[in-house]
Amino acid sequence: CERTFQTRAVIVATGGLSYPATGSTGRGYEIAGSFGHEIMDCFPSLTALTPQNYDIRLQGLDLVNVSAMLHIDRDIAADEFGDLSFPDGGIEGPIGFKLSRKAVKAMRNGNKVEVVIDLKPAVALDALSARVAKEAAALSMPVHPSAQNMKDLLRKFMPAQMVLPFMDSNKGLTVDNLARCLKEWRFKIADYVGYRRAVVTAGGVSTEEI
Numbered sequence: 001c002e003r004t005f006q007t008r009a010v011i012v013a014t015g016g017l018s019y020p021a022t023g024s025t026g027r028g029y030e031i032a033g034s035f036g037h038e039i040m041d042c043f044p045s046l047t048a049l050t051p052q053n054y055d056i057r058l059q060g061l062d063l064v065n066v067s068a069m070l071h072i073d074r075d076i077a078a079d080e081f082g083d084l085s086f087p088d089g090g091i092e093g094p095i096g097f098k099l100s101r102k103a104v105k106a107m108r109n110g111n112k113v114e115v116v117i118d119l120k121p122a123v124a125l126d127a128l129s130a131r132v133a134k135e136a137a138a139l140s141m142p143v144h145p146s147a148q149n150m151k152d153l154l155r156k157f158m159p160a161q162m163v164l165p166f167m168d169s170n171k172g173l174t175v176d177n178l179a180r181c182l183k184e185w186r187f188k189i190a191d192y193v194g195y196r197r198a199v200v201t202a203g204g205v206s207t208e209e210i
Contacts, residue, residue, distance in 0.1 A: 016201025017042055029204060038206040043104055044198030046097040048089030049115060051187040055165040058086040062093070067121040070099045071114040072106045081121060089193035091115055101202055104192050113189040119158065119182045129179040132157075136175045145175065157182060 014028030026042070033039050063084045068091075070078040078099050085093035096115075103113050120128055135156045141149050150173055154163045157178075167173060170181045195201070 017195045018198045018201045032205045040203040040206055042201050042203035044195050045101040045202035046199035047100050048092040048193040049103050049189045050090035050191040052190040054090055057165045059088055061086045061161050067118040068095050069116045072111050077102050115187045117185040132179045
């Protein structure tokens with residue numbers, strides 16, 4: 001039977017569109033819209049960003065104390081420091097999530113998005129270059145190092161799992177340019193993981209109305 005209640009406010013907690021497996025269907029937006037609320041454009045947020053030609057060899061890798069910079073059409077849109085991970089969807093983890101909202105919104109608007117990772121943010125480029133040269137000398141690196149020479153050198157700066165993907169995405173690595181590549185590992189972002197795994201739904205009911 002129907003009952004009528006008198007109250008000063010109503011809280012509707014239906015969830016958004018994220019994680020539909022939990023029952024979130026977006027029905028709450030329909031309810032809010034039926035009461036006259038403006039519904040802003042919805043899109044996945046706090047989600048993984050998928051690099052172009054994502055190298056599955058990176059899956060399961062966790063990076064600690066790195067920085068990641070978000071470029072939108074070559075302009076710097078955000079810069080975060082902390083931990084980052086590579087799940088099956090792409091770039092994620094705490095700082096990946098922080099970058100994702102602006103990144104997803106930009107991609108939906110047709111902008112080009114790139115994430116640039118600094119693997120050694122606590123070390124200045126000059127100091128890192130000097131360390132690379134020192135490690136190369138200790139390994140007796142030739143002027144024109146072989147792939148195996150470069151693998152041995154990279155193991156001084158990163159986990160073994162990262163070595164081959166790093167080499168493949170930074171063609172023409174040398175002792176002279178390695179430091180810059182370590183501080184500017186570039187990923188062109190092609191896509192993002194949708195609502196099935198996004199932590200939250202961006203957009204929805206206009207907060208200016210409530």
